[in-house]
Amino acid sequence: xxxxxxxxxxxxxxxxxxxxxxxxxxxxxxxxxxxxxxxxxxxxxxxxxxxxxxxxxxxxxxxxxxxxxxxxxxxxxxxxxxxxxxxxxxxxxxxxxxxxxxxxxxxxxxxxxxxxxxxxxxxxxxxxxxxxxxxxxxxxxxxxxxxxxxxxxxxxxxxxxxxxxxxxxxxxxxxxxxxxxxxxxxxxxxxxxxxxxxxxxxxxxxxxxxxxxxxxxxxxxxxxxxxxxxxxxxxxxxxxxxxxxxxxxxxxxxxxx
Numbered sequence: 001x002x003x004x005x006x007x008x009x010x011x012x013x014x015x016x017x018x019x020x021x022x023x024x025x026x027x028x029x030x031x032x033x034x035x036x037x038x039x040x041x042x043x044x045x046x047x048x049x050x051x052x053x054x055x056x057x058x059x060x061x062x063x064x065x066x067x068x069x070x071x072x073x074x075x076x077x078x079x080x081x082x083x084x085x086x087x088x089x090x091x092x093x094x095x096x097x098x099x100x101x102x103x104x105x106x107x108x109x110x111x112x113x114x115x116x117x118x119x120x121x122x123x124x125x126x127x128x129x130x131x132x133x134x135x136x137x138x139x140x141x142x143x144x145x146x147x148x149x150x151x152x153x154x155x156x157x158x159x160x161x162x163x164x165x166x167x168x169x170x171x172x173x174x175x176x177x178x179x180x181x182x183x184x185x186x187x188x189x190x191x192x193x194x195x196x197x198x199x200x201x202x203x204x205x206x207x208x209x210x211x212x213x214x215x216x217x218x219x220x221x222x223x224x225x226x227x228x229x230x231x232x233x234x235x236x237x238x239x240x241x242x243x244x245x246x247x248x249x250x251x252x253x254x255x256x257x
């Protein structure tokens with residue numbers, strides 16, 4: 001995770017951003033602190049990478065890369081965010097990871113959700129599907145390509161959530177028909193989420209199979225998860241959503257066991 005010290009809206013690269021609607025710095029920092037505390041309380045380990053003043057979106061660490069074992073494929077971010085990548089590369093190198101960079105546009109973990117030996121791999125908005133081949137070869141995942149249907153769903157982690165080894169949640173209308181069929185053909189249990197909760201970032205969550213950390217304001221999904229015996233922690237992300245990100249966007253998973 002990074003921090004929210006320099007978080008602001010300097011440009012518009014998704015429909016949720018508006019340079020006239022700036023986050024409140026103190027409130028954004030408090031939201032981020034609460035996320036870190038929730039991960040720690042769930043028994044997760046958190047590594048912190050200090051943000052840089054020239055990188056207003058660096059708080060959305062999930063877009064940095066996708067990681068498996070001691071290997072990382074760095075993202076190829078939109079031009080507005082490319083200043084983040086040297087910091088990400090340095091962190092991985094300093095911490096003993098073998099690192100490569102995607103030569104094609106690639107949104108990191110935002111478009112790459114691990115599900116066992118499979119990688120649910122988004123494309124159609126920020127990721128070029130040729131990046132999937134790079135990730136598959138370097139990290140050894142089987143790729144499940146999923147095309148999102150428009151700019152509101154700029155990353156797959158707004159559309160699909162991996163909740164456990166055999167449990168996913170998703171918003172069907174944000175995927176094209178072949179992608180919906182591909183997802184349904186995996187033989188996993190799927191929870192459908194409606195448009196209202198999907199646009200409120202309900203699916204942009206972190207789950208370790210026991211505890212789900214998610215945005216507040218999605219009572220239907222939260223209730224269905226609790227019915228399945230999961231512990232659900234709901235947190236305010238009002239400020240962080242002004243940049244188009246939520247719980248999942250602010251955390252890059254380093255261990256996908």
